[in-house]
Amino acid sequence: MVFSSLIFLYAFLPLSLLCYVACGSIKAKNASLLVFSLIFYAWGEPKYVFLLMFMSMAAWFCALRIEAAPSRESGKTWLIISCILDIALIGFFKYSGLICSVFGEVPNFISRIALPIGISFYTFQLLTYVVDVYRRDAPAQRSYWNVLLYAALFHQCVAGPIVRYKTIAHELFEARRPEGELLAGISRFAVGLTKKALLANPCGSLTETLLLSDAAISNPALFSENLRALSQLPALGVWLGMLAFTLQIYLDFSAYSDMAVGLGKMLGLHYPE
Template sequence: MVFSSLLFLFVFLSISMGIYLLVPKKHRNTVLLVSSLIFYAWGGPRYLLLLLGETAISWFCALAIQARKKQPARRTWLVIECVSLLGLLAFFKYTPLISSTIESITGVPTEIPQIVLPIGISFYTFQLLSYVIDVYRKEVKAQPSYWKLLLYSSLFHQCIAGPIVRYKTVADEIDNRSVTFNDVYAGIRRFSVGLAKKAILANGIAQVSDALLSTNAATLEATPAFGVWVGSIAFMLQLYLDFSAYSDMAIGMGRMVGFHYLENFNYPYMAVTVQDFWRRWHISLSSFFRDYVYIPLGGNRVGTLVYVRNMITVWFLTGLWHGASWSYVLWGLYYLCFLLLEKFVIKQRIPNGWNRVYTLSVVLLATVIFRFEDFDTLLIALRGLIGLNAGGFFSWSAWSTLLSNIFLIAACIVACTSLSVWVERLCAVWAKKSTIGFVFYSFEQAAIPLVLLGLSVLALIGNAYNPFLYFQF
């Protein structure tokens, strides 16, 4: 079950929220926990045991760490936590990659084990690790109730698609939170924005990227350079809209029940450097690796060689976290190269304006690398960008695809900027100065969630109801 499905909207979310708001406050955590476990079990009941088990390990290790005063004993329980959770993550996520790599070198094993990846294991593993590490650092107190820690690790808002929520962010709200009308409204509005991003924009632009940047090698070989460029830009837009949409919906649903999750995306395509891009993109993941890997290794307060070693470690792990393929590691190391160039060579030498062009160009090529798990197909895509494939440089078919979707592409580009925030602020200022402005602003505040939800539902019902189909050439 995904957030952008009619089953989730009209059955699961409606029923769970209705029950949550109707029951007495003392029972709301129970309702939220049961709802979260049902949501998780929907995608694979047997893997619910894994979530329960990892939470139990983290709960016990955190209590053991807090109960011990001597540092060696505390460190032992931290090691047990890290080995247990990272070992389980490695087994389920990376066994096929490790086996295939060994097989390509030695010829054995003859059969690569196929292991189904449990839903959300990367997210809840990192959340539980951050919780136990924070207890070890004495930044938070261990949660005495297993069920409350399970609520934290299984919250259906963010359990399967992020953001990575630190325990200290929501520790107080697990027991002490209140929900006002403004919270519910703000949550619904944020959720509706995320749903529209996914159902209308991301799903729509995905069709363009699939048509022009196909993962099928033969189809990609026949695509002209113009089509590969348009497809790459479409996929770049799709990635942001897809990922940020789920964060928007998670933040919105959390707000509806009194949880305040931190922002996960801050208009990354408006960045002026690659470093700035990674301050804005998947913030919860970047901050996790910064706080729990990079800084413990010494951060940047070390010599140049150690600093480079720290960066290599972080970006190798960042790439590997995204998927069990060496292409993701290549993607991470690609970003590493530009971060090191900016640190030691480029610095602040690129003029304003051109720095945005540079950053978007780097991110665009990274997006192409991210698209393909197979290296041979990736090479075809890279050749296609410079017109060295059979498709040449241009085709009227690719041009027609661009024209047919020009309004959709324009809407996606606008959605990747802070233009809507700027317009919202102007309307708020106008509302304070004018009666007409107040009436317009009040109407807009009430109408936007309803309009976005309505259009999103129509888009989910079928492409025939996608509003952008009425603006095609």
């Protein structure tokens, strides 16, 4: 599920906002937000919800050990353990196939592993939490579910923006959230959605026409064939394709950031820009 999909715009978003507003206390709002965030993530990759929950549990446990450590050095040990675990998991899912291909044939079980959606974003979110606890910028959360909520927030888990824990913790877990900013959030979300539909997507289509399709990029065999075809294109077409691809990447991230900030405002959460 993506922000620009019909199922998100006409079903998920209205239902999640209605349930959120209907809840009275901060704890009830957060419980509703966590349930919808996990549904949002599971919509694309149900099995990888457990990976998200495991990584959140590891960060929660390491942060508690850091806060309870008798010395800064022993606390640093748990920080290093957390960093190694997070980086190792990202490396396995993102680069194991590439590393195996350098040394020989890629095993079948590795080639069948799909990249978990948003793993880079929520991993670095969790790292900021552990680092903030280590630096004494924020207290460790006693509740595992609060750490999971911070990592799984549906409006930023998949495509960012990455926000430090100390920046948002007060609003997310303690402060009353003003729902009066709903219209401002809808307006900002609409700007991002328009940017995505009218600018980023056409740039993506132009890139595929002039250069390589997404299928060619993800398939090594097709990539080689398209690369040979690319060498036959006129220089102007290649330059235009590169420009379109650059604009697509920029506009995609800009649009998703606008939509995430807008969704945050609808929930009473404010992100630094």
